[in-house]
Each structure stands twice: as structure tokens, then as C-alpha cells.
Amino acid sequence: MSDSAAGSAQKPSSSVKLVLLGEAAVGKSSLVLRFVNNDFQENKEPTIGAAFLTQKCPLPTRTIKFEIWDTAGQERFASLAPMYYRNAQAALVVYDLTKPSSLVKAKHWVAELQRQASPGIVIALVGNKLDLANDGSGASGGIATATENGVPGPETDGDTSEARNEEQESATSDARKISTREARGYAEEEGLLFFETSAKTGVNVVEVFTAIANAIPETSLKGTRGGGAGAGQSALGAGRSGDDSRVNLGDRNAAAARDGCAC
Numbered sequence: 461m462s463d464s465a466a467g468s469a470q471k472p473s474s475s476v477k478l479v480l481l482g483e484a485a486v487g488k489s490s491l492v493l494r495f496v497n498n499d500f501q502e503n504k505e506p507t508i509g510a511a512f513l514t515q516k517c518p519l520p521t522r523t524i525k526f527e528i529w530d531t532a533g534q535e536r537f538a539s540l541a542p543m544y545y546r547n548a549q550a551a552l553v554v555y556d557l558t559k560p561s562s563l564v565k566a567k568h569w570v571a572e573l574q575r576q577a578s579p580g581i582v583i584a585l586v587g588n589k590l591d592l593a594n595d596g597s598g599a600s601g602g603i604a605t606a607t608e609n610g611v612p613g614p615e616t617d618g619d620t621s622e623a624r625n626e627e628q629e630s631a632t633s634d635a636r637k638i639s640t641r642e643a644r645g646y647a648e649e650e651g652l653l654f655f656e657t658s659a660k661t662g663v664n665v666v667e668v669f670t671a672i673a674n675a676i677p678e679t680s681l682k683g684t685r686g687g688g689a690g691a692g693q694s695a696l697g698a699g700r701s702g703d704d705s706r707v708n709l710g711d712r713n714a715a716a717a718r719d720g721c722a723c
């Protein structure tokens with residue numbers, strides 16, 4: 461894209477360790493495959509052991525090289541999990557929006573990361589398999605906000621309207637079992653990035669990684685070359701809450717995502 465032409469010589473380049481966590485079969489490996497190879501396999505072989513892939517994500521002011529660690533569900537063995545997320549600067553915590561138990565699991569992961577992972581870790585909550593929901597446009601952006609997405613209808617009827625909205629939502633949502641509102645509300649409380657994705661169609665996949673790349677605090681970047689640690693501050697800027705170890709993003713990342721990773 462046009463940004464890669466703009467002075468790539470002096471652009472800082474940084475490696476970012478990113479881990480994927482979540483219940484088995486939610487689509488972790490499929491999201492990586494979509495991001496790295498722009499491919500999808502309908503009956504994907506389960507990951508054996510752990511996969512390690514890299515993918516560059518060129519941003520306007522710097523290039524982020526993701527080192528992606530995809531596990532085969534070793535999270536079931538609690539003692540192995542910290543090995544994966546140790547020193548991770550970013551985590552994709554994935555659930556399947558057709559499977560409520562997977563959100564419960566995702567919440568456990570978020571809690572564990574907040575308790576034990578690196579303090580500045582950027583966590584994105586990702587509801588995958590959006591193609592199985594009828595309202596397939598999904599939540600597409602950056603920091604979780606209170607804005608509801610996909611909840612139909614104005615509230616004209618006082619006390620029952622909310623319940624009706626929930627009903628309508630599930631009635632028109634096909635296989636969706638977790639509403640955008642519920643997941644977004646949780647992500648907002650915890651200060652997580654939030655997206656709904658489909659590894660199958662590719663919706664929002666690049667956007668997730670680009671939003672994460674934008675959210676990595678400058679101070680936690682390693683392997684910076686060519687520009688020093690100070691470069692690229694403008695890519696982060698205003699939306700960050702200064703006193704929190706987690707990172708909040710403004711809506712600009714949804715827009716930035718479109719121009720971000722050209723991969």
C-alpha cells in the first residue's frame with residue numbers, strides 16, 4: 461500500500477511476541493492461517509504441538525513483526541500455559557460466538573493474563589465464526605465501547621424493550637449464542653480490544669492484528685532498528701490511558717486497520 465513507499469528505510473522495525481489462547485476449536489489456528497497466508501481450511505487438522513509463525517505488519521510509522529505462538533490446547537495443562545505467554549506483548553483471546561462455554565474459557569484466560577503476564581500486554585478479545593451469525597457484519601473495531609452493535613430497534617416501550625431486543629437479536633442471529641453487546645460490555649470493563657471475526661471469510665482478521673500493532677506501547681517494543689524508540693509515537697497517542705498498564709484505543713484504530721497490515 462501507499463504507506464510502505466513512504467520512507468521504509470528509516471522506519472523502525474520491532475518484533476512483537478503474540479500468543480493465541482482459547483478453547484479448542486474456536487478457530488485460533490484458522491485466524492493465524494488467514495492472517496499469515498490469507499487461506500482457510502474447512503476441516504482444519506488440529507495443531508500438533510505448537511506452531512510458530514511470523515508476519516510483518518507495516519504501519520505508517522513503523523513495522524511490527526509479529527512472532528505468533530499458536531498452541532495446541534496445552535492451556536488445559538495449567539503448568540504449561542505460562543511458558544507460552546511469558547514475555548508476550550500481545551494476546552489474542554479467542555472464543556467461538558456460537559459456543560457460550562468458549563467465552564467462559566476466554567474470560568478465565570483474560571483473568572490469568574491480567575494476573576500473571578507482562579504488565580503492558582495488549583489483550584484482544586476475539587469472537588470468531590462470525591459467518592455463522594446472520595448479522596454477519598459484527599463488531600469491527602478497536603477498543604470496546606459502550607456503543608451497541610447489531611442490537612435492533614429504538615427503545616420505545618420502556619421496561620420490556622431491552623428483553624425484546626435480546627430476543628430479536630437471538631431470533632435473527634442463527635447460530636450466534638453470544639451477543640455482541642454481552643462480549644463488548646465485558647471487553648469494555650476489562651479494557652480489552654474487541655473484535656468479531658471470521659477466519660472463514662476473512663472479516664476483521666487483518667483489523668485485529670493491526671489494532672494490536674497500533675496498541676503496543678512504544679516502551680515495550682524490542683529489536684527497534686533505524687529510528688530509535690521515540691519514533692512512531694503518533695501512531696499511538698491520544699487514546700491511551702496513561703496510568704493503566706493496559707492500553708486503550710480510540711476508534712481511529714478501526715480506520716487505521718484498513719490501511720495497516722498489507723499482508
Ligand SMILES: Nc1nc2c(ncn2[C@@H]2O[C@H](COP(=O)(O)OP(=O)(O)O)[C@@H](O)[C@H]2O)c(=O)[nH]1
Pocket residue numbers: 482483484485486487488489490491501502503504505506507588589590591592657658659660661
Ligand atoms: N464457520 C467457521 N468455521 C471456522 C472458523 N474458524 C475456524 N473454523 C473451523 O473450526 C474448526 C477449528 O478450527 P481451528 O483453527 O483448528 O481451531 P483451534 O483449535 O482454536 O486452533 C475447523 O474445522 C475450522 O475449519 C470460522 O471463522 N468460521
Ligand SMILES: [Mg+2]
Pocket residue numbers: 488489490506507530531532
Ligand atoms: Mg489450533
